[in-house]
Amino acid sequence: MLPPNLVSTYQQYKNDTDSVAGWLASTARAVGYVSNSLAQQLPKGTSARLKGKARAEAKKKQSSSSSTPAPVNKYIIKINDFIPLAEFIASKRDVPIPGSLIATLRRVIIARGGFSSKLANEGASKDEISDAKHGYFLDILKKVQEILEAQTSTASTSLGTSLDKSDVKATDDDDFSNQFAALKVYEPSEDFLNAPEIERPKLHEGDNGVYEAEPPTSFEDLYIALTMLINDLNKIRSRIEWIWTNYRDGFFELAACAVTTNTAIDLARKLMEDVIPMFKSHGGLWEVLNRFHIVQAMMKGYEPFDESSNGTDNFNYDTYDIANDTYILTYRLLDAFTRVVQPRVIPLYKEGMFGHYDPRSSRDSKSGYQKFEEDRVLLMKFFAELMAVERGVGDYPVEDEFLRGIKELASTKEVPFYLVFAAQVFLDIHYILRENVNRGFDTLQANLHFLDTEIQEHFKFHKDLKINNWAPGNDQVIRYLKAKIQYILGDPVYKAKNQAYQKLREPVPVSMEPNIMLKMSPVLSGLVLYHFRSSMWEIGIGLADAWGSITYSLYLYNALQSQGLMPNSWPDMDLVRTILGDSKFFVGDTPKTPDEHFKKFCLQMGTTAAAFTKKRRGNLALASRSGPRGIIDGVPVSSMFVDRYRRGTGQVDWTAEHIARIVDRSMWETEGSEEDGTLILGQVDPKKLKPKSKPTKANKFSKFPPEELIRALMFALQGEALEFTLPYTAMHRECWELLRAVRKHCDPLLRQIFTPEYMERETELPFVVGYILCAPIERKDMRLLVEAGAAVTEFVRSDGNTVINLLNSIGVPVIFETEE
Incomplete structure (x- = not known):
C-alpha cells in the first residue's frame, strides 16, 4: 500500500471508508456474526476473480509471501449493514474498540459532512433522492460511531479520540468552505515530514479477505470526490506555475522544466483514475464539470448563466476565474474543436480566424470574456498543430501529455480529463511567459x-x-x-x-x-x-570510455596538481571533475602520493604494474581482457526518463511512488529557504551516503504530497542539468589533444627511459600517462612528471577553456567560486 501522502485526497477518504467497513465486517464475523448479505456475496470455497490491476497486485503479493497462492475473498459491505454490524460488536462486551477506528470514523464524517446543507444554503437545486442517499450514509456513520463510543465508555476504555459534534461542524466548515481559495505552495515543515503515517483499523487476525464499502452513487458523493480531486489538481497546477515562473526569471533550465511538468501531468492523470469511473453514471465529463461549475458559481454568489445574451452561448463570463479552477471553459473549447474537425483531415488554422492574441497586453486588465478569447485563440491554433502531428507526422520523436491526449481524442472522439488538465497547463504557461514563450x-x-x-x-x-x-x-x-x-x-x-x-x-x-x-x-x-541531449550524453560518455581520454588525462592532471607541478588550473577539467565527482573516476579515495597515482592508474586500466616496468616482456598485453574501467554512470534521475522521451518505450502511468523512488536517487539536495532567499542547491557528498542493498519502497520523499514530490523532482533534474548538458565529445577531443601534446613534449625522455617501443600506435596515447606515473616509482626518476607538467601547463594556457566556451555559446554560463 502506498504511504498516505502519495495517494489522492479522495483515495485516502475511500481507504478510510473501506477500512471502517472492513473492520466492522471482519470483527463481527470473528465473534460469530452470520449474515445472508455477507454470505451471498461469495459462496464458501470460492474466491473473487479480480481483474486488471487488482488481479496483478494480488498475484504480486501472493508470490512474495508464499509459493502457494491463497484465494482472495472479496466482500462488498452494504451501507445498511454498517449499523447491524456495529450493534452486534457492541453486544460483545469483551471486544476492544481500537482508537484507530474511532479516529478513522471521525475523518470520514468530517469529509462527508455539510455538503448538502452547504449546497442548499447557496440556493443550488437539489436532487432529493441523491440528497437522501448522502444524508442516509452520513447518519449511519454517526450512528456507528455513537454505538462504538458508547461501548468504549461502558468498558471504561480510554481512547482519547472521542468526537464532539460541534467539532465536526467546525472542522467541516474549515475544510470545505475555502476549497477554491487562492493556492500557495509552501515547503513542508519538519513536523509534517516526521509525522507518523495515517493509522487505520486492521482486520481481525487471520482474516485475509478484502473488504470494500458499497460504491457511492449520489451526486453529492461525486461532488465530494470531485472537490477533493480538483483541489489536488489545482495544487499541482500551482506547483507547475512555480516551475515556469522560475524558468521565466532564469533560475531553471528548459529540459528539466519540461520533464518535470509532463511528469506532473502524468501524476495528475493517475489521481484522476480514482474519480473518473464515477462520471459515467452522472452523464459523463461534460455534465459533471458543468454542474460542478454551476454549484461553485452559485456558492460564490454568481448567476452561472447570462440571460442577457442574444447568442447561443449564455455562459456568464464574469465567472471566468471560477471556470479557470473548475476546468469547464477549457473543456468546452476542446469539445467544440472536436466537433468541427473532419475525419482524416488536418485542420488548418488561418491567422485571425478567432481573433488575435497579443502577449504584450496586460491580462490582469482584461474582462472574463477577453480572457476567454485569449484561451480560444491559443488553444485553437495549438490544437491544429497537434492534429497535424497526429495525422501528418508519424515519427515525431517525443510525445507530451497534451499530444498524447489529442491522439486519444482523435481515436475515441471523446475529451479525456487529463487532456483538459494538460490544455489548462499549456494556457497557464503562456500567461506566465507571455511574450517570452518563444524562448x-x-x-x-x-x-x-x-x-x-x-x-x-x-x-x-x-x-x-x-x-x-x-x-x-x-x-x-x-x-x-x-x-x-x-x-x-x-x-x-x-x-x-x-x-x-x-x-x-x-x-x-x-x-x-x-x-x-x-x-x-x-x-x-x-x-x-x-531527447537529443540524452542521446549526446550517452554518446559522449561512451566515446570517452572507449578511448580513455578524459579519465587518464584527469589521472595525469591530479598527479601534477598533488605534486605541485602545475602553477595554473585546467578550467575545463576542473568543471568535469566538479560536476561528476572524483568517485566517478578513481577506485576508492583520490590518490595523493606517487605510489597511489600509479597503482590506481593501473587498476583503472585493468592492467598490472609489470606492464610498465623493466620486467615487462615483449608479448605482454598492456590491458586485461576485461578492459579498462569506465566513467561510473551519472545523472541518476535524468536517466530514468530516457525510455519515455528518447526510446518511446517507457511507461506513461507514473505514480507518486515511482516519482518518490526516482527522486531518492538524486545526488543533489536543497539547503536554506525560498521564502527568505537563502535556498541553495548543492551536491551530496557520496561518502556520506549509506549503501543501499535493495531499492526500498519507503524513503524520505514517501511522506511528500504530490505537489511537493514535483518540487523535489524539479530540483533533482535542475541539479543534474549541467552534467547532462556538458559536451563530453568536445572534452574527449580536448583531452586527446592534450595527450598528443604531452607525448610530443616528453617523447625524447620517454625514448630514453623506456626505449622507442614505449608506444607503437596513437591509440596507445593513454599508456603514456602510465609511463609518466611509473617513472617516479620504478626508476625513481621525476623528470618525466616535471616535463609533463610543463606540457600540460602550456596546453591549458591556450586550449583549456574550450568546453566552458562552448557551454557559454548555448546559454549555459559557468562561473567558478572558491570556497574558503
Missing part, C-alpha cells in the same frame, strides 16, 4: 545547431583515427542522430500542413510560419531538447 524554442534551436556541429567535429577529428573499442555501428548511431536533428530543424509539422494545402489546391498563407508548435509549447521544446 524555449530559441534555446532548443541553438542547442540542436550546436549538437549538429559537434557531430561534424567528431567525424572530422576521427576521420583517420580509429580504435577497436569503438565499433563502426556506434558511428552509424551518431549519423542517425544527426539526420534526426536535421529532420526536426526542417520542421516536419510545417511540411505536413504544406501538403494539406496542396491537396486543397490552396496557396500556403504568408502568415504560416515554421516551427509554430515548438514556439508555442516550451514543454514540447524542452522534451525535444531532452
Whole structure:
C-alpha cells in the first residue's frame, strides 16, 4: 500500500471508508456474526476473480509471501449493514474498540459532512433522492460511531479520540468552505515530514479477505470526490506555475522544466483514475464539470448563466476565474474543436480566424470574456498543430501529455480529463511567459545547431583515427542522430500542413510560419531538447570510455596538481571533475602520493604494474581482457526518463511512488529557504551516503504530497542539468589533444627511459600517462612528471577553456567560486 501522502485526497477518504467497513465486517464475523448479505456475496470455497490491476497486485503479493497462492475473498459491505454490524460488536462486551477506528470514523464524517446543507444554503437545486442517499450514509456513520463510543465508555476504555459534534461542524466548515481559495505552495515543515503515517483499523487476525464499502452513487458523493480531486489538481497546477515562473526569471533550465511538468501531468492523470469511473453514471465529463461549475458559481454568489445574451452561448463570463479552477471553459473549447474537425483531415488554422492574441497586453486588465478569447485563440491554433502531428507526422520523436491526449481524442472522439488538465497547463504557461514563450524554442534551436556541429567535429577529428573499442555501428548511431536533428530543424509539422494545402489546391498563407508548435509549447521544446541531449550524453560518455581520454588525462592532471607541478588550473577539467565527482573516476579515495597515482592508474586500466616496468616482456598485453574501467554512470534521475522521451518505450502511468523512488536517487539536495532567499542547491557528498542493498519502497520523499514530490523532482533534474548538458565529445577531443601534446613534449625522455617501443600506435596515447606515473616509482626518476607538467601547463594556457566556451555559446554560463 502506498504511504498516505502519495495517494489522492479522495483515495485516502475511500481507504478510510473501506477500512471502517472492513473492520466492522471482519470483527463481527470473528465473534460469530452470520449474515445472508455477507454470505451471498461469495459462496464458501470460492474466491473473487479480480481483474486488471487488482488481479496483478494480488498475484504480486501472493508470490512474495508464499509459493502457494491463497484465494482472495472479496466482500462488498452494504451501507445498511454498517449499523447491524456495529450493534452486534457492541453486544460483545469483551471486544476492544481500537482508537484507530474511532479516529478513522471521525475523518470520514468530517469529509462527508455539510455538503448538502452547504449546497442548499447557496440556493443550488437539489436532487432529493441523491440528497437522501448522502444524508442516509452520513447518519449511519454517526450512528456507528455513537454505538462504538458508547461501548468504549461502558468498558471504561480510554481512547482519547472521542468526537464532539460541534467539532465536526467546525472542522467541516474549515475544510470545505475555502476549497477554491487562492493556492500557495509552501515547503513542508519538519513536523509534517516526521509525522507518523495515517493509522487505520486492521482486520481481525487471520482474516485475509478484502473488504470494500458499497460504491457511492449520489451526486453529492461525486461532488465530494470531485472537490477533493480538483483541489489536488489545482495544487499541482500551482506547483507547475512555480516551475515556469522560475524558468521565466532564469533560475531553471528548459529540459528539466519540461520533464518535470509532463511528469506532473502524468501524476495528475493517475489521481484522476480514482474519480473518473464515477462520471459515467452522472452523464459523463461534460455534465459533471458543468454542474460542478454551476454549484461553485452559485456558492460564490454568481448567476452561472447570462440571460442577457442574444447568442447561443449564455455562459456568464464574469465567472471566468471560477471556470479557470473548475476546468469547464477549457473543456468546452476542446469539445467544440472536436466537433468541427473532419475525419482524416488536418485542420488548418488561418491567422485571425478567432481573433488575435497579443502577449504584450496586460491580462490582469482584461474582462472574463477577453480572457476567454485569449484561451480560444491559443488553444485553437495549438490544437491544429497537434492534429497535424497526429495525422501528418508519424515519427515525431517525443510525445507530451497534451499530444498524447489529442491522439486519444482523435481515436475515441471523446475529451479525456487529463487532456483538459494538460490544455489548462499549456494556457497557464503562456500567461506566465507571455511574450517570452518563444524562448524555449530559441534555446532548443541553438542547442540542436550546436549538437549538429559537434557531430561534424567528431567525424572530422576521427576521420583517420580509429580504435577497436569503438565499433563502426556506434558511428552509424551518431549519423542517425544527426539526420534526426536535421529532420526536426526542417520542421516536419510545417511540411505536413504544406501538403494539406496542396491537396486543397490552396496557396500556403504568408502568415504560416515554421516551427509554430515548438514556439508555442516550451514543454514540447524542452522534451525535444531532452531527447537529443540524452542521446549526446550517452554518446559522449561512451566515446570517452572507449578511448580513455578524459579519465587518464584527469589521472595525469591530479598527479601534477598533488605534486605541485602545475602553477595554473585546467578550467575545463576542473568543471568535469566538479560536476561528476572524483568517485566517478578513481577506485576508492583520490590518490595523493606517487605510489597511489600509479597503482590506481593501473587498476583503472585493468592492467598490472609489470606492464610498465623493466620486467615487462615483449608479448605482454598492456590491458586485461576485461578492459579498462569506465566513467561510473551519472545523472541518476535524468536517466530514468530516457525510455519515455528518447526510446518511446517507457511507461506513461507514473505514480507518486515511482516519482518518490526516482527522486531518492538524486545526488543533489536543497539547503536554506525560498521564502527568505537563502535556498541553495548543492551536491551530496557520496561518502556520506549509506549503501543501499535493495531499492526500498519507503524513503524520505514517501511522506511528500504530490505537489511537493514535483518540487523535489524539479530540483533533482535542475541539479543534474549541467552534467547532462556538458559536451563530453568536445572534452574527449580536448583531452586527446592534450595527450598528443604531452607525448610530443616528453617523447625524447620517454625514448630514453623506456626505449622507442614505449608506444607503437596513437591509440596507445593513454599508456603514456602510465609511463609518466611509473617513472617516479620504478626508476625513481621525476623528470618525466616535471616535463609533463610543463606540457600540460602550456596546453591549458591556450586550449583549456574550450568546453566552458562552448557551454557559454548555448546559454549555459559557468562561473567558478572558491570556497574558503
